[in-house]
Amino acid sequence: MRYTIKDIAQMSGVSKATVSRVINGSKPVSKEIKERVMKVIEETNFQPSSLARSLSKKETRLIGVIIPDVSNPVFSKIIHGVEKEANNSNYNILLCNSRYDEAQELKYLDILREKEVDGLIFHGFHYSDKVNERLSLFEKAIVSVGNEIKTGKYPVVLIDNEKAAFEMTEYLIQKGHKNIGMIHGPEDDPYAGYQRIKGYRRAIKFYNINIDDEYMESGYYKFQDGYKGIRRLLKRKPKMTAVFCGNDEMAIGAIKSVVDMGMTVPKDIAVAGFDDIDMAKVFIPSLTTVHQPFEKKGESAMKAILSLLKGEEVKMKIFHEHQIIKRESTT
Amino acid sequence: MRYTIKDIAQMSGVSKATVSRVINGSKPVSKEIKERVMKVIEETNFQPSSLARSLSKKETRLIGVIIPDVSNPVFSKIIHGVEKEANNSNYNILLCNSRYDEAQELKYLDILREKEVDGLIFHGFHYSDKVNERLSLFEKAIVSVGNEIKTGKYPVVLIDNEKAAFEMTEYLIQKGHKNIGMIHGPEDDPYAGYQRIKGYRRAIKFYNINIDDEYMESGYYKFQDGYKGIRRLLKRKPKMTAVFCGNDEMAIGAIKSVVDMGMTVPKDIAVAGFDDIDMAKVFIPSLTTVHQPFEKKGESAMKAILSLLKGEEVKMKIFHEHQIIKRESTT
DNA sequence: CTGTTAGCGCTTTCAC
DNA sequence: GTGAAAGCGCTAACAG
Numbered sequence: 001m002r003y004t005i006k007d008i009a010q011m012s013g014v015s016k017a018t019v020s021r022v023i024n025g026s027k028p029v030s031k032e033i034k035e036r037v038m039k040v041i042e043e044t045n046f047q048p049s050s051l052a053r054s055l056s057k058k059e060t061r062l063i064g065v066i067i068p069d070v071s072n073p074v075f076s077k078i079i080h081g082v083e084k085e086a087n088n089s090n091y092n093i094l095l096c097n098s099r100y101d102e103a104q105e106l107k108y109l110d111i112l113r114e115k116e117v118d119g120l121i122f123h124g125f126h127y128s129d130k131v132n133e134r135l136s137l138f139e140k141a142i143v144s145v146g147n148e149i150k151t152g153k154y155p156v157v158l159i160d161n162e163k164a165a166f167e168m169t170e171y172l173i174q175k176g177h178k179n180i181g182m183i184h185g186p187e188d189d190p191y192a193g194y195q196r197i198k199g200y201r202r203a204i205k206f207y208n209i210n211i212d213d214e215y216m217e218s219g220y221y222k223f224q225d226g227y228k229g230i231r232r233l234l235k236r237k238p239k240m241t242a243v244f245c246g247n248d249e250m251a252i253g254a255i256k257s258v259v260d261m262g263m264t265v266p267k268d269i270a271v272a273g274f275d276d277i278d279m280a281k282v283f284i285p286s287l288t289t290v291h292q293p294f295e296k297k298g299e300s301a302m303k304a305i306l307s308l309l310k311g312e313e314v315k316m317k318i319f320h321e322h323q324i325i326k327r328e329s330t331t
Numbered sequence: 332m333r334y335t336i337k338d339i340a341q342m343s344g345v346s347k348a349t350v351s352r353v354i355n356g357s358k359p360v361s362k363e364i365k366e367r368v369m370k371v372i373e374e375t376n377f378q379p380s381s382l383a384r385s386l387s388k389k390e391t392r393l394i395g396v397i398i399p400d401v402s403n404p405v406f407s408k409i410i411h412g413v414e415k416e417a418n419n420s421n422y423n424i425l426l427c428n429s430r431y432d433e434a435q436e437l438k439y440l441d442i443l444r445e446k447e448v449d450g451l452i453f454h455g456f457h458y459s460d461k462v463n464e465r466l467s468l469f470e471k472a473i474v475s476v477g478n479e480i481k482t483g484k485y486p487v488v489l490i491d492n493e494k495a496a497f498e499m500t501e502y503l504i505q506k507g508h509k510n511i512g513m514i515h516g517p518e519d520d521p522y523a524g525y526q527r528i529k530g531y532r533r534a535i536k537f538y539n540i541n542i543d544d545e546y547m548e549s550g551y552y553k554f555q556d557g558y559k560g561i562r563r564l565l566k567r568k569p570k571m572t573a574v575f576c577g578n579d580e581m582a583i584g585a586i587k588s589v590v591d592m593g594m595t596v597p598k599d600i601a602v603a604g605f606d607d608i609d610m611a612k613v614f615i616p617s618l619t620t621v622h623q624p625f626e627k628k629g630e631s632a633m634k635a636i637l638s639l640l641k642g643e644e645v646k647m648k649i650f651h652e653h654q655i656i657k658r659e660s661t662t
Numbered sequence: 663c664t665g666t667t668a669g670c671g672c673t674t675t676c677a678c
Numbered sequence: 679g680t681g682a683a684a685g686c687g688c689t690a691a692c693a694g
Contacts, residue, residue, distance in 0.1 A: 195577055
């Protein structure tokens with residue numbers, strides 16, 4: 001930073017305080033002086049140090065965002081939403097990629113505290129006691145995205161995963177399927193994982209479908225999990241005609257697997273996903289899936305932070321609408 | 332931030348300087364005192380303010396990253412690489428999404444200067460004079476990714492787009508294709524856009540293929556551009572048997588378009604892409620494309636920043652290897 | 663080894 | 679309206 005406020009003050013023959021007032025409009029300054037100072041600022045390309053300002057104002061206008069995987073489209077959409085909203089309110093994003101790793105989450109929690117970010121948007125993966133402890137050390141605005149934080153102390157932005165899974169399963173049932181498998185996420189993921197399983201089971205029960213847990217396979221949301229999962233399922237239950245996957249990536253893996261086995265989707269087997277990532281509508285066949293508004297979720301999270309910062313009341317559960325998107329992968 | 336270094340000093344009966352020394356190991360401190368201070372720090376969960384530290388040390392350990400679209404897989408991979416490398420060296424990322432918008436680029440350039448980031452990784456889109464001017468105001472380490480900056484003043488991380496496009500076209504020719512179309516990026520994109528066109532043309536010429544510019548269509552790297560582009564191409568040149576697309580997204584659009592017209596890829600028409608995004612190997616048919624190591628590019632950019640910061644010499648052009656990946660979409 | 667002091671660049675009382 | 683001075687929390691000479 002070349003010039004400081006002191007330089008500008010001297011060059012325009014006024015005090016630092018006056019320059020500060022001109023810059024921030026915090027107090028009236030005579031037109032004449034204001035113009036003189038402005039001129040010097042322009043000529044010098046002076047930029048006040050936000051560091052110094054933050055130190056004295058005790059606000060950094062920085063929002064920390066901790067997310068498991070920046071390059072996963074699901075998360076990058078959320079980041080996009082957060083960034084957009086932050087930018088509108090002159091906040092900036094400090095991006096932290098936790099790689100699904102608890103140690104990284106903890107490390108970043110410390111770093112963000114040290115950096116004195118004004119708020120934190122946390123999409124955790126491990127909600128261990130340690131994480132909770134670090135979170136409570138954090139005396140700033142905190143909002144969670146996607147997953148609830150056990151302590152229930154922070155607002156969370158989410159969709160109704162259980163209901164969405166119920167509706168998708170219901171849709172498959174209504175299409176005439178009776179032997180419907182599920183490739184779900186990890187059960188110890190209390191949120192997206194468990195809730196979607198719950199919705200599936202409720203639909204099966206509600207419609208008196210006579211199938212057991214042998215129709216279920218578990219995966220970590222990866223392509224390969226879908227690819228292999230459906231093979232195991234089909235081996236155990238050759239009569240299966242449809243499979244509901246815990247996310248789109250596994251669904252696409254499942255489709256690819258089916259095609260590689262010489263069968264056709266949806267003719268031989270129907271496949272549904274969850275998330276509606278960009279690929280879903282483009283894939284051949286296009287994917288029937290649950291749409292969730294990731295970018296909007298990001299925006300909401302940031303808006304909630306903004307409200308918290310203003311001291312406004314914020315709902316503890318900020319729900320977003322999902323949508324069942326019917327495409328070619330199911331009949 | 333609850334406790335300050337002053338509090339810790341008082342609570343452990345030493346001076347602020349000593350506490351600072353204990354924290355930073357900047358000067359020897361007697362074992363006894365060190366332990367006493369450490370104990371207080373642990374008990375209070377004291378975190379020094381990086382704000383204050385930055386102000387006095389004149390380094391923020393923040394790296395600004397300006398990128399056109401955070402949620403585009405191509406860019407999010409780069410961010411991922413940057414983040415990883417930064418994290419290894421205790422730097423953090425200030426993420427800026429310019430939305431392909433020059434005004435945003437300029438705005439962010441100002442913000443990052445104001446935030447006094449130690450370095451800037453810039454993936455621009457508009458390399459206007461205004462942008463260059465802002466860049467030169469920036470008296471910090473700057474590295475460009477993907478595109479060269481006209482002034483040639485900053486190191487750039489890139490692949491050899493011209494050569495890659497040549498090789499892909501060559502591959503199609505060797506597969507026996509004579510009527511090869513191209514759906515390229517915008518020509519005014521001097522980098523990825525123009526270079527890939529150049530490579531294509533060179534191959535056509537080199538192998539004495541007798542086709543003209545009617546075999547070319549332009550697009551903005553979007554799915555729809557590929558979808559529509561190939562239809563226009565096929566209308567003009569019904570004998571076309573292969574098309575090389577400026578990126579994977581357009582290639583996938585082209586394939587979808589062909590399939591929707593009742594034809595088959597690669598039987599009726601071969602399609603090749605560029606980038607090798609995750610979708611490429613998963614798509615049905617899987618996509619023949621040019622692989623470029625996005626994450627590595629991000630890492631390199633960050634490494635270059637680190638070198639610059641250390642005052643080391645840095646190559647002005649940091650090339651990465653591309654790779655022709657042959658998959659199902661071409662025969 | 664340890665403490666004192668003077669900044670880092672800005673904002674914000676408090677006088678005038 | 680304007681300026682002087684204190685202070686934000688830390689680091690880095692400089693003494694001792």
